[in-house]
Amino acid sequence: MEKILISNDSNKAVRMINELQEKCNKVNRVIQSVFNSNDIPLTAENFQTAVFYPQKIESVYYATLNEKIKSFPQVLQVTARQEAEYAVNSMLKKLNSFELTYTDKQYIILSGTTCKVNEAAIKESCKRYLTDAKEIEVYNNIQEAANALNNLFKGEIPLNWINIFRADNGKLIVNDGLNFDYFVNRK
Template sequence: MEKILISYDRNKAIRMINELQEKCNRMNRFIQSIFKENDIPLTAENFHMAIFYPQRIETVYYSVLNEKIKSFPQVLQATARLEAEYAVSSMLKKLNSFELTYSDKQYIVLSETICKVNEDAIKESCKRYLTDEKEIEVYNNIQQAADTLNNLFKNEIPLNWINIFRANNGQLIVNNELNFNYFVNRK
């Protein structure tokens, strides 16, 4: 399929990359820190879960906790689980505070336990293409007209260039009142 790039908003791409990279950096630091504090294994799977499905980290946390306290007396296990509720609540609150939008998530890539920005995907999203055959044909015709006008004016289009033409029955025609000598003697 033929496609023609007609615009690219470079500033928007840079802004999106910088904003998302800042979020990724904060998440990388926080997740590594909170996992260490709570003895949650820092695996690619757990890291992925913390970013995309934070609620599931609760299950991992309790699994680690239950393994640690299984040899404790029942009363201490119950106390540990009650205290864990605060830690889980705090952890989930912070994970959810990153406020990753659907759009953010589609531009994030994970490399093991590091969150990165997919810069190429963001740049591509800031481009606009024509893909429809008829639109491409219209674009090419307009480009050909622009090239011809640039050649006629030797790349110095006068402000009143539109006065060279007149409209007649839906078509452009030459303005017969034009000073043709002006174009001949231009430097």
């Protein structure tokens, strides 16, 4: 499939990359801190769950807690689970503070226990292509006209260049009142 790049907003791409990098840095710090303080194993799977489905970390936390307290007397197990509610609420509050939008999540890559920005995907998203054959034909025709006008003006486009033409029955025609000598005798 033929495609023509017609615009590339590199400034927008840089801005998006920088903003998302700040969010990734926060994600990396917060998840590591939350996991360490709550004895949750920092695995790639748990990290991914914390980024994309923070609510599911609650079950990971309780599984870890239940494993640790299984040898405790029943009364202490009940007390530990009740006390865990505060820890879970605090943990979920921190995990939900990332403010990762749906779009953000499309442009991040998880590598083990690290969140990174997919810079190539962001740069590509800031480009605009024509892919439709008819649009490409129109673009090529306009480019051909622009090239012809650039050749005529030789890098010095007059302010009133539009007056070179006039409309007649829906078509552009040469303005026969034009000063042709101007174009012949330019420097």
